Structures are given as structure tokens and as C-alpha cells.
Amino acid sequence: MNQSFHGVWFTEQASVAGTTYHMAVGIRFDGExxxxxxxxxxxxxxxxHPALSSAVAVDRDLPRLVPAAEKVTLTxxxxxEARLREEIARRYDLGRGPLARFTLLRExxxxxxxxxxxxxxxxxxxxxxxxxxxxxxAYGGAALEPLAEAAPSPSDVESAKAYWAGRWAxxxxxxxxxxxxxxxAAEPGATVELTLPGVAVDGLTRFEVVLGAxxxxxxxxxxxxxxxxxxxxxxxxxxxDHIGLHVTELPVTVAAATGGFxxxxxxxxxxxxxxxxxxAVPLAQVVGGLRVAPAxxxxxxxxxxxxxxxxxxxxxxxxxxxxxxxxARNALHLQIVDGDDGLAVSLQxxxxxxxxxxxxxxxxxxxxxxxxVADDHDVDVATMPIMPPAELDTVxxxxxxxxxxxxxxxxxLFAAQVRHRPHDVAVVDGDHRLTYAELDxxxxxxxxxxxxxxxxxxxxxxxxxxxxVAMLAVMRSGGAYVPVDPAYPPARQELILADARPALVIDxxxxxxxxxxxTEGIGEAAYVMYTSxxxxxxxxxxxxxxxxxxxxxxxxxxxxxxxxxxxLGLTSLSFDISGLELFxxxxxxxxxxxxxxxxxxDGRALTALIxxxxxxxxxxxxxxxxxxxxxGFDGRATITALAGGEVLPLDLARQVRARVARLHxxxxxxxxxxxxxxxxxxxxxxxxxxxxxxxxxxAYVVDADGRPLPIGVWGELRxxxxxxxxxxxxxxxxxxxxxxxxxxxxxRLYRTGDRCRWAADGRIVxxxxxxxxxxxxxHRVELEEIETRLREHPGVAQAAVALRGGELAAYVxxxxxxxxxxxxxxxxxxxxxxxxxxxxxxxxxxLPVSPNGKLDRAALPEPAxxxxxxxxxxAAGEADELVAVLRGIWQEVLAIDDIGVDExxxxxxxxxxxxxxxxxxIMQQLGREVPLEVFFDTPTIAEIAHHLxxxxxxxxxxxxxx
Numbered sequence: 015m016n017q018s019f020h021g022v023w024f025t026e027q028a029s030v031a032g033t034t035y036h037m038a039v040g041i042r043f044d045g046e047x048x049x050x051x052x053x054x055x056x057x058x059x060x061x062x063h064p065a066l067s068s069a070v071a072v073d074r075d076l077p078r079l080v081p082a083a084e085k086v087t088l089t090x091x092x093x094x095e096a097r098l099r100e101e102i103a104r105r106y107d108l109g110r111g112p113l114a115r116f117t118l119l120r121e122x123x124x125x126x127x128x129x130x131x132x133x134x135x136x137x138x139x140x141x142x143x144x145x146x147x148x149x150x151x152a153y154g155g156a157a158l159e160p161l162a163e164a165a166p167s168p169s170d171v172e173s174a175k176a177y178w179a180g181r182w183a184x185x186x187x188x189x190x191x192x193x194x195x196x197x198x199a200a201e202p203g204a205t206v207e208l209t210l211p212g213v214a215v216d217g218l219t220r221f222e223v224v225l226g227a228x229x230x231x232x233x234x235x236x237x238x239x240x241x242x243x244x245x246x247x248x249x250x251x252x253x254x255d256h257i258g259l260h261v262t263e264l265p266v267t268v269a270a271a272t273g274g275f276x277x278x279x280x281x282x283x284x285x286x287x288x289x290x291x292x293x294a295v296p297l298a299q300v301v302g303g304l305r306v307a308p309a310x311x312x313x314x315x316x317x318x319x320x321x322x323x324x325x326x327x328x329x330x331x332x333x334x335x336x337x338x339x340x341x342a343r344n345a346l347h348l349q350i351v352d353g354d355d356g357l358a359v360s361l362q363x364x365x366x367x368x369x370x371x372x373x374x375x376x377x378x379x380x381x382x383x384x385x386x387v388a389d390d391h392d393v394d395v396a397t398m399p400i401m402p403p404a405e406l407d408t409v410x411x412x413x414x415x416x417x418x419x420x421x422x423x424x425x426x427l428f429a430a431q432v433r434h435r436p437h438d439v440a441v442v443d444g445d446h447r448l449t450y451a452e453l454d455x456x457x458x459x460x461x462x463x464x465x466x467x468x469x470x471x472x473x474x475x476x477x478x479x480x481x482x483v484a485m486l487a488v489m490r491s492g493g494a495y496v497p498v499d500p501a502y503p504p505a506r507q508e509l510i511l512a513d514a515r516p517a518l519v520i521d522x523x524x525x526x527x528x529x530x531x532x533t534e535g536i537g538e539a540a541y542v543m544y545t546s547x548x549x550x551x552x553x554x555x556x557x558x559x560x561x562x563x564x565x566x567x568x569x570x571x572x573x574x575x576x577x578x579x580x581x582l583g584l585t586s587l588s589f590d591i592s593g594l595e596l597f598x599x600x601x602x603x604x605x606x607x608x609x610x611x612x613x614x615x616d617g618r619a620l621t622a623l624i625x626x627x628x629x630x631x632x633x634x635x636x637x638x639x640x641x642x643x644x645x646g647f648d649g650r651a652t653i654t655a656l657a658g659g660e661v662l663p664l665d666l667a668r669q670v671r672a673r674v675a676r677l678h679x680x681x682x683x684x685x686x687x688x689x690x691x692x693x694x695x696x697x698x699x700x701x702x703x704x705x706x707x708x709x710x711x712x713a714y715v716v717d718a719d720g721r722p723l724p725i726g727v728w729g730e731l732r733x734x735x736x737x738x739x740x741x742x743x744x745x746x747x748x749x750x751x752x753x754x755x756x757x758x759x760x761x762r763l764y765r766t767g768d769r770c771r772w773a774a775d776g777r778i779v780x781x782x783x784x785x786x787x788x789x790x791x792x793h794r795v796e797l798e799e800i801e802t803r804l805r806e807h808p809g810v811a812q813a814a815v816a817l818r819g820g821e822l823a824a825y826v827x828x829x830x831x832x833x834x835x836x837x838x839x840x841x842x843x844x845x846x847x848x849x850x851x852x853x854x855x856x857x858x859x860x861l862p863v864s865p866n867g868k869l870d871r872a873a874l875p876e877p878a879x880x881x882x883x884x885x886x887x888x889a890a891g892e893a894d895e896l897v898a899v900l901r902g903i904w905q906e907v908l909a910i911d912d913i914g915v916d917e918x919x920x921x922x923x924x925x926x927x928x929x930x931x932x933x934x935x936i937m938q939q940l941g942r943e944v945p946l947e948v949f950f951d952t953p954t955i956a957e958i959a960h961h962l963x964x965x966x967x968x969x970x971x972x973x974x975x976x
Contacts, residue, residue, distance in 0.1 A: 028306040032200025033341035035134035045329035055152035063257040065136035069111025082111025093119035150324035164252040174295035189236040191726030192372035201364040203342030226279030233271040241265030243314035274392035309344035414712040423559040425490040427601035443479040460487035467492030472516040494539035499588035550802035554743035561687040564736040568709030577603035617645020635659040649673025660789035687737040711735035731770040809833040824852035919953035
């Protein structure tokens with residue numbers, strides 16, 4: 015048997031194949047079918063191709079075909095779709111056989127379906143054609159001559175090893191629309207069937223055109239570098255007419271989408287021709303450690319060119335070449351049958367891993383690509399359309415139809431509320447209460463003492479009524495405020511002030527220092543909010559009045575906020591989301607209830623304050639909500655809750671939602687003014703998204719070149735609309751890098767650096783960062799800034815920081831004696847806020863780097879890993895009787911004289927056949943069988959010995975067998 019046969023058998027033994035190896039072909043007959051002649055024809059085909067009536071026996075560790083215990087005969091049954099599916103999915107007893115079945119399903123006296131099902135061990139795509147042609151010939155009265163036995167084809171294993179040594183890399187992340195996960199074993203499947211037009215391109219085969227179109231589509235999804243398996247025939251001249259398994263699957267890497275289509279497909283052709291030279295050797299035979307699975311890669315393609323169906327005398331016959339076996343072999347398998355009437359495409363998948371509706375859209379994307387190629391054979395693959403017009407219109411316009419008529423600034427909107435309700439309480443801060451009239455008077459008095467329009471004024475006050483007065487005063491004077499948290503380390507405060515260069519710093523509401531002259535106006539800005547910077551220098555985001563007012567009025571519409579509502583002021587003024595909870599109640603006639611600096615950290619005090627003051631709206635980070643829940647917050651039926659600033663875990667969302675009237679998950683960068691999208695979660699949420707754009711806001715999910723991506727495909731989120739900030743204060747270079755003109759509508763876009771995708775219902779799913787920025791307890795943190803500060807310590811040569819379990823973990827390479835974590839913590843605390851100081855520390859000999867020499871953050875180890883027990887080595891290993899038996903088996907099978915107990919089986923040249931042989935010998939000598947997956951997870955002698963002991967191999971039994 016060939017190596018492909020062994021690979022299929024081995025996968026079946028691992029119980030991961032499901033029904034993916036069940037192959038089927040159907041012949042529909044219309045007319046007066048000669049049932050006797052058909053039975054004779056089936057018998058003749060079975061006699062000519064003994065593989066169909068075979069079973070599998072294991073001889074000297076190797077599987078081989080032997081005659082089945084029973085003959086294959088033609089059986090009859092009434093037709094139904096359920097019976098059809100049942101026959102295809104019916105399991106095979108490989109050891110007993112037979113490995114093929116012939117069933118005639120009767121629909122009526124003049125309509126029948128001959129269903130031939132066979133296991134892939136004895137059948138492939140070409141076998142279907144051979145079988146149908148032989149059946150037609152025999153039905154027409156021709157005698158089928160016996161076939162000569164084919165000799166095994168030679169294969170150059172060493173050449174294949176050398177070829178794949180520098181080319182094979184395990185598949186990384188797979189990007190398909192709405193893909194939830196990549197199956198690692200066969201699963202119950204579904205298929206989407208469609209017919210696509212065949213496209214002829216000069217200089218390319220039809221196969222190269224359609225495979226090129228598939229690769230272009232996958233590259234545009236974001237799969238550059240992903241290996242995609244294709245089925246390649248291994249038939250020789252001797253096996254041309256034989257039914258059997260004469261195909262192998264080998265991977266072809268997806269190239270980046272650049273150049274014209276013809277050149278792209280020609281490049282694919284050259285890679286295919288390299289594969290052809292090594293197709294006789296399956297990859298599993300030359301690459302160690304490949305996990306047993308029915309598919310080599312997450313995406314695979316099968317292609318067959320079909321001629322017209324042969325004639326069956328006296329009846330009209332049509333062939334159904336691609337009857338689905340019912341199993342999903344991987345994330346997506348594209349089975350393509352190329353016939354005279356176009357491309358019959360079957361998109362096979364697991365609905366639990368990727369929604370069938372998303373797979374249907376993949377089919378339409380492929381149709382769009384082929385149509386573009388038909389129009390222009392040299393179309394630019396980087397810019398060619400991949401979405402049909404309706405889907406493109408949906409993601410660009412329909413889901414961004416958020417236009418609202420909104421006018422005014424915070425001072426103007428606040429003034430209107432003062433006129434309507436001057437004596438209503440506006441602010442509660444402990445025992446201190448201010449009415450709208452009192453707040454208006456206090457802010458007007460302070461505004462009169464400020465420099466005036468265009469001035470940048472720092473407000474360095476703790477959260478409280480004085481800070482509210484100061485911020486309102488700055489805005490009504492025509493200036494822009496810069497919040498500086500007095501709780502920040504002094505060095506951090508000085509960094510912000512040095513960069514902002516404010517005309518004045520407000521530390522209180524009494525006498526003010528003489529302001530600096532205003533040498534440059536701040537324009538229409540309402541405030542400048544400082545965020546972490548990747549160079550170690552914080553950057554100031556300039557937010558205009560219109561953007562702030564749009565946020566407040568848009569959220570008022572979304573949430574509902576009016577005179578009867580009371581908002582909790584909980585957030586640090588240097589965290590931009592504080593703007594919503596401070597100003598939204600004041601521009602809608604409600605009441606602001608401020609939690610003091612100490613109370614904001616005390617869950618019990620907050621819970622009491624919420625109840626005492628009748629708070630109706632609470633905004634907090636998920637970390638903040640966890641504090642409330644831990645303090646016993648049992649909720650109020652009137653509360654509208656907002657969670658934002660970091661990822662909201664589903665379990666926490668369920669806990670919060672169960673305690674409040676409404677829960678909104680909100681999302682937005684500082685650069686697009688606090689919140690840009692919102693999602694109201696149902697009573698029992700099953701998922702958490704960041705929702706849809708708020709009023710006058712547009713959201714676009716695009717690729718690295720700014721082109722819109724289809725529904726469900728991961729890309730970068732870019733945000734446009736009224737909320738987009740003016741840019742970074744005195745940082746034109748950074749502003750140009752992160753802000754751009756909107757190519758889809760009027761205005762500008764902000765590049766968030768957030769990885770997102772559209773859900774099918776128009777909500778946005780958040781998938782983390784595309785760069786080194788993370789959220790820690792709601793605070794936006796640039797990892798590179800922390801790394802810059804760490805490298806300033808004299809004892810640190812290199813540094814890296816990563817998010818692990820929601821906490822920052824620091825990794826340092828020491829210069830000389832390594833400083834301890836406490837010392838490094840103190841060093842960072844001098845310049846960084848507490849949220850930016852790592853809590854976990856590790857010292858490494860060197861930092862992991864990617865092939866291009868950059869820090870490979872994903873490869874950083876878990877901090878302070880627990881050490882596994884050391885494997886037995888040296889004398890102890892030699893004295894261990896079980897280890898000695900296993901070492902003897904390893905040495906015999908691998909033909910290596912001396913093997914250490916900790917050496918990796920696959921590093922020693924092992925593969926699936928090796929495992930089979932080792933397992934047979936373990937069973938013979940020790941009476942135990944090791945599950946195949948254990949060899950992949952723990953591929954050393956010491957680990958297999960540990961597994962056997964853990965699963966009940968007694969020492970006395972070992973001695974008896976010895």
C-alpha cells in the first residue's frame with residue numbers, strides 16, 4: 015500500500031476522521047431502467063476492481079488490503095433524502111469490509127438513483143470517473159477486461175525531506191468570515207453548493223485560474239503565508255484505469271496580493287510545479303510532529319475536471335459527482351468540479367466553527383473575484399473587488415447611516431439648562447451641593463479671571479465639585495482644559511505640563527497665578543487629554559467642542575438621560591471617559607453625584623452612595639464593576655449601567671446585567687471622543703460586542719492598505735464622523751500617521767489600531783490590538799512606553815512588557831546583576847501611573863525575536879512558570895525497568911543505537927508510521943496501548959513511561975512480562 019493509504023488508515027485509527035473519508039457518487043436514471051443489466055454491470059465493475067470488495071488487515075505493523083468477509087452486492091431501497099444521507103454516513107468496519115457499497119434507491123418506476131459509496135482507503139476523485147465509465151460500458155454489454163496489478167511507484171523520500179525542510183511551517187491564524195475556531199478533528203458538517211462561471215485566461219489552465227482566484231481571496235482576507243492544501247494525483251501509467259487511493263495532499267502557501275492576476279497565477283503555477291516533483295511522498299512521512307487530522311491544513315482545495323457523463327443505453331443518465339459525506343474535515347474545504355456548464359463548487363464546513371451564512375458569502379466573494387478576472391485578466395489583485403456591490407454598500411453606508419442634527423457646545427447646552435431649572439441641584443459632592451444657578455455663577459466668576467479664548471489651561475484638581483467648576487469655566491472662557499491628576503507621580507505631572515505648556519495651572523479656585531501670555535491659540539478645542547505614548551513621551555489629544563457635544567447628545571439619545579436622572583461621577587479626570595459622566599447630566603438637566611477620591615476605591619462606599627442618592631446611571635470599567643460586585647452590590651432596577659475602557663468578559667456582563675435595568679458595553683478611543691460605539695446587552699447575553707456607531711459616527715473595518723473588508727473578516731477599525739479629534743498637540747508627524755482623510759465619506763478618519771470585524775447583524779466584534787497598546791483596568795497603556803522607562807534603569811539591558819491574565823508582566827535582560835522586581839517597581843513608579851507598573855516580573859537570558867529581528871511579544875513565556883518534574887535521566891533512567899523497555903522499542907523502530915529518555919521522537923525522525931510501530935510493540939511487550947494523541951503531546955520516552963504508570967501499568971506486571 016502507498017503512503018497515502020497509511021496516512022488515511024492512521025487517521026481513522028486515531029478516531030478523528032468522522033465521515034470525512036466517506037466518498038460517494040450518484041447516477042440518476044430517468045426512463046425504463048434494466049435492473050438486471052445494472053446488477054450485472056455492478057458485479058463486473060466489482061470483479062474488475064477488487065479494492066472495492068476489500069478490508070484492512072495489519073501485517074507486521076503495516077495495514078494492507080485483504081478480501082472482505084462479505085461480497086459487495088447491489089441492494090435496493092426506496093429513495094428519500096434521509097436514506098441518502100444515512101447511506102453516505104454509514105460507518106465502515108475496516109477490518110471486516112467491504113469498503114464499498116452499491117445501493118439502488120427507487121423514486122418511481124422510471125426514476126432511480128444508483129448510489130455508490132466507498133471509503134477513501136480504496137477510492138479517490140478519479141476513481142469516480144473510472145467507476146461511472148466502467149458501469150456505462152458494462153451496462154451497454156461490453157466485457158470489462160481484468161486489469162494488470164500495478165507495481166508500487168518509486169518515491170524519493172530523502173529529496174522530499176530536503177525540499178520541505180526549509181519550506182514547511184505549521185499554519186498560523188486562519189482568517190475567514192465569522193470563523194469561530196479551527197476544528198482539529200472531523201465534525202458534523204454542512205455544505206454550500208453553488209455554480210460559478212469558468213474563466214479562461216491565456217497561458218493558464220482552468221485549474222490555475224480557479225486556484226489563483228481562491229488564493230487571491232484568501233490573501234485579501236489576511237491569510238498571506240498560510241499553507242493551503244491541494245489534492246494532487248499520484249497515478250502512474252500503470253494505475254491510470256485502477257480504482258483506488260492514488261492521491262496525496264500537499265500545501266501551497268498563499269502569496270501576498272500584489273501585481274496583476276495573470277502574474278499572480280503564474281507565480282502560483284511555479285510553486286505548484288515544485289510540488290509535483292515531490293507528490294509521491296506525503297508530508298507526514300518527512301515532517302515530524304504533524305498532528306493526526308483528516309486535513310493537513312485548515313483550508314483545503316480539491317479540483318477535478320469532468321467530461322460529459324457516459325451514455326447508458328435506453329435511459330437518460332446524469333451524474334452527481336460531489337455528494338457530500340456529511341463531515342467537515344477542517345475550517346473550509348472547497349471541492350470544485352469543473353465541467354462544461356461551469357464550476358460546481360461545494361464549500362464544506364462545520365456550522366459550529368463557521369456559520370453557513372458566512373460560508374455562502376465566501377462563495378459570492380469567489381464569484382466576484384472570478385468576474386473581475388473575466389473582465390480583465392491582468393486586474394490588480396490588491397485592489398480588485400472581492401465583495402458584491404450589496405455587501406460593500408452595507409459595510410460602507412447602510413451600517414454607517416447615523417446622521418443626526420445636533421448643535422451647540424457644552425457651555426451653550428449647560429446655559430440652556432440653567433435657564434430652565436436654576437434651582438435644581440446640579441452637583442452633589444459629599445455634603446456639598448450646588449444648584450444649576452450656583453454652578454453657573456461659580457464657573458462664570460472663575461472664567462472672568464482666565465486668559466480667554468485660545469488659552470490652554472491645566473486643571474490639577476482631584477475629582478470633585480471644584481474640578482467641575484474649573485473645567486466649565488475654562489470652556490466658557492474660550493479656552494481648553496488639560497486635566498492633570500494630582501495623584502500621578504510628580505515626574506509624570508511635569509512631563510504632561512512640559513508638553514502642554516499651559517498658560518495657567520489651576521490648583522484651586524482661590525487666587526490664581528499670573529497667566530503666561532497666549533502665544534498660540536488652541537482653536538475650537540474643549541480639552542486636551544493626555545494618553546500614553548510609545549516613545550515614552552505622553553501625547554495630548556485635542557478634542558474640539560463639536561466632538562464633545564456630539565458625544566453627549568448622541569449618548570443621551572442612546573441611553574436616555576434627562577432631569578430625573580442622576581449620574582455617578584466615578585472616574586479620574588485624566589481618564590477621558592470622565593467627560594461623559596461629568597457633563598452629560600449637566601447638559602440634559604440631570605444631577606451629577608461625585609464619588610470622592612477615597613470612596614471610588616471602596617466598593618461598599620460606592621454601593622451605599624448609589625442607594626443613598628438614587629443614582630440612575632453608572633459608568634465604570636469592567637474592573638470597576640468587579641469591585642462593586644465583590645463589595646456586595648446587588649443592583650437597582652432603575653440603573654442604566656455602562657461598561658467600557660477595557661474588554662468586558664461575558665461572565666461579568668451576565669452578572670452586571672442581572673443586577674441592573676440596562677447594560678451598555680461602550681467602546682471608543684480618546685481620539686474619537688470617549689465613546690464611538692455602543693451595544694445594549696439583552697437580559698441573558700450570549701456574546702459581548704462593541705455594538706454599532708453612535709450618532710454622526712462612521713466605523714470602517716479595513717485591511718492594512720485601508721480597503722474595506724467583508725462582513726466577518728478581521729481588520730483594523732477606523733472611525734470617522736463628528737467625534738474625530740483635531741489631532742495631537744504640536745505633533746503634526748504623529749497626527750499625520752494616525753489621522754487621515756476619509757476615502758468613503760466627508761471628513762477625517764482615525765486609525766484605532768484595534769482589531770475588529772463586522773458581525774452579520776451590523777454590530778462590531780472587538781478582537782484586541784494590532785500594535786503594542788493594551789488596556790489595563792480601563793487605562794490605555796502603550797507597552798513600549800513602559801519598556802522605554804525600564805531600559806532607563808542602569809541594571810536593565812533589554813526589556814519587554816506583555817499583558818498576561820489581565821495584568822502587566824515585565825521581562826528584563828539584566829546588565830550585570832539583575833535588579834529585583836521591587837526595585838524596578840519603585841523605578842517605574844517615579845514616572846508612571848500605577849496602572850502602568852507591571853505586577854509580574856521575570857528575568858530572561860535574552861528576549862525572543864521574530865525572523866525580522868523584532869521583539870516577538872507572543873513568544874514571551876508565562877511569568878514565573880511552575881517547573882515540571884524533571885524527567886528521569888542518567889543512572890536513574892538506566893535503572894528504570896519500564897524506561898529500559900521503552901528505550902529498546904524506540905531504538906529498534908528508529909534504528910538508532912543510543913536514545914536519551916528526553917529526546918523528542920519527532921526530532922529523531924519519527925512520524926505517524928513510527929508511532930504505529932512503537933505502539934504495536936508496546937502492546938505486545940507491556941499489554942497496554944497508548945492513545946495516538948499522547949505521542950504528539952508527550953513525545954519522549956520519559957513522558958510515555960509516565961503516562962503508562964499514570965494509567966495503571968503495575969510494576970509487578972512489568973516484571974512478569976519481562
